[in-house]
Amino acid sequence: MNTGIGASSGIGIGKALLVYEPEIVINNDKIYGQEAQAELLKIQDAISKSINQLKEIKKKSELNNNQEAADIIETHISLLNDPVLFESIESNVIEKNMNGPLAVNEAINQQVLIFDAIDDPYIKERAKDIQDIGNRIIHNLLNINPQEIFQLEEAVILVGKDITPAQMALIDKTYVQGIVAEIGGETCHTAILARNMEIPAVLGVKGICDLIQKDVLIAIDGTKGTVEYDLSEETLMEYKEKIQQDEQAKKELSIYKNCVTRTKDGRHVELGGNIGLPQDVNSVFEYGAEGIGLFRTEFLFMDTPHLPSEEVQFDAYRSVVEKMGSKPVIIRTLDIGGDKNIPYLDLPKEENPFLGYRAIRICFDRIDIFKSQLRAILRASAYGNARIMYPMIASVEEVIQANAILSEVKSDLLENDIPFNSKIEVGVMIEIPSAAITADLIIKEVDFFSIGTNDLTQYTLAADRMNDKVRYIYNSFHPSLLRLIKNVIDTSHSHGKFTGMCGEFAGNPLAAIMLLGMGLDEFSMSPSSIPKIRQIINSVSYSDAQKICDEVMELSSPNEIEAHLKERLSEILNSII
Known part of the structure; x- marks a missing residue:
């Protein structure tokens, strides 16, 4: 048995179909003079061909009602249309005398490095998008045809180093029973699309391509993250029984996609979705989110060679706010x-960037950038229920300073008769321990809190979540974290205000009842996680959740806490998470 990351739940059984990327061999031949212009024409033709190929894939996705895939493919088309990409390629050809494939590869690698260095898995995924379109351009330059994996006649499990969004968009769900890949995780596009298509997936299975041969019968468990081959009859029967159980569970879960989130004794909480781009709103609606608890705005700044204008930002924020209507x-x-890091801002290199010059600290130093964004958000607030949230707040002084700048922007809009919601709600992310400890001071200056558990965990435990050597320490179930979280929630309630959570912990089924018992008002997560969390919350009374929370707060280690929650959740749902 091999293990990886359970990226899309469910059981899949089928013959292994090995998926591979055609090998790319790029030489270092130099080109000069008129050859350069001819090479640029070839590159433009390859880009045009790539765009047309993706448009066809997008069209097929839409015909198959796979809007999630169509949106991702549209993002790839936008990247191919980006003039900055071609300018970088052109510079490599003209100034560095690179041949076409080499020039494309170099330009793509430069962009990949920027995104690949980022800790946030959502933003990190953009590196893979860029690599995918780069490979497509080079394939077309070298006349390399992609592998045909779509004319299927029997049940298969796709096995490969990676399964790209373009490949995912074309697969036939009738025959593809599962996906196994050596790279990827819960937040990658392969995982998102697999969940949307309800295809089991296990990703991050190192070396699996060397272990499994074509047509070998394999079974995967996308919940546990396991892959088995050389199956005995007994094992095969066990997997088939699990499939029947899963089908029943799916039917039960489907009713929770579009219903109110309310406990058995009537307490309502809000389940929101996290997004990074305007087109992500489609998945928010797909899974029945009651709002957007986190709109990451970094992509607007990272997908451009220069600062996005106020108008560009306004258009992006307005499109989301309008689509969401009255929802926050x-x-x-x-x-x-x-x-x-964003190259055009020329940020200084730091020995410890996570404790340095970032987020609100940059905004205070570059007030022009901060004011432009605040103006765009305020203007968008005239079209729906927008709220503002400041990240990386360490003290009440920072909140007062940010609000003073916001007041200046509001005054300027009023003087120029530009409409906005003058009563727009303002909150802060609680992701630094000092903010969690002084929540009683900060709450007086804001309308709400949103807990960012990813950073709060690593700052509290002094453990980098991306460092394999100390990852065992990083655990949001640690008693210290739970006490900080509860203090933040209790403090906001004592002032008649609300607390949400937008870190990964909010979408963890094991944590749901405990967080509910703490009084968390809003859970914001990857949209695909919403039905499961809603099922859990709707299956318990708030009073019982409070009792479970009290029990947990008496325990002294993360392992004890997780074991206790697993037992209590199993009792409530009659199934072990």
Whole structure:
């Protein structure tokens, strides 16, 4: 048995179909003079061909009602249409005398490095998008045809180093029973599309391509993250029984996509979705979110060679706010620095960027950037229920300073008769321990809190979640974290205000009842996680959740807490998570 990351739940059984990327061999031949212009024409033709190919894939996705795939393919088309990409390629050809494939590869690698260095898995995924379109251009330059994996006649499990969004968009769900890949995780596009298509997936299975041969019968468990081959009859029967159980569970879960989130004794909580681009709103609606608890705005700044104008930002924010109607949209102001470097800002290199010049600290230093974004958000607030959230707040002084700048922007809009919601709600992310400890001071200056558990966990435990050597320490079930979270929630309630959570912990089924018992008002997560969390919350009374929370707060280790929650959740749902 091999293990990886359970990226899309369910059981899949089928023959292994090995998926591979055609080998790319790029030589270092130099080109000069008129050859350069001819090479640029070939590159333009390859880009045009790539765009047309993706348009066909998008069309097929839409015909198959796979809007999630169509949106991702549209993002790839936008990247291919980006003039900055061609300018970079052109520079490599003209100034560095690179041949076409080499020039494309070099330009793509430069962009990949920027996104690949970022800790946030959502933003990191953009590196893979860029690599995918780069490979497509080079394939077309070298006349390399992609592998045909779509004319299927029997049940298969796709096995490969990676399964790209373009490949995912074309697969036939009738025959593809599962996906196994050596790379990828829960937030990658392969995982998102697999969940949307309800295809089991296990990703991050190192070396699996060397272990499994074509047509070998394999079974995967996308919940546990396991892959088995050389199956005995007994094992095969066990998997088939699990498939029947899963089908029943899916039917039960489907009713929770579009219903109110309310406990058995009537307490309502809000389940929101996290997004990074305007087109992500489609998945928010697909899974029945009651709002957007986190709109990451970094992509607007990272997908361009220069600062996005106020108008560009306004258009993006307005499109989301308008689509959401009366539902809340919490827009986080710029959170760059740390691992999110933007070349045109020329941010200084730091020994410890996570504790340095980032997020609100950059905004205070570059007030022009901050004011432009605040103006865009305020203008968008005239079209729906927008809210503003400041990231990386360490003290009440920072909140007062940010609000003073916001007041200046509001005054300017009023003087120029530009409409906006003058009563727009303003909140802060609680992701630094000092903010969690002084929540009683900060709450007086804001309308709400949103807990960012990813950073709060690593800052509290002094454990980098991306460092394999200390990852065992990083655990949001640690008693210290739970006490900080409860203090933040209790403090907001004592002032008649609300607390949400937009870190990964909010979408963790094991944590749901405990967080509910703490009094968390809003859970914001990857949209595909919403039905499961809603099922859990709707299956318990708030009073019982409070009792479970009290039990947990008496325990002294993450392992004890997780074991206790697993037992209590199993009792409530009659199934072990």
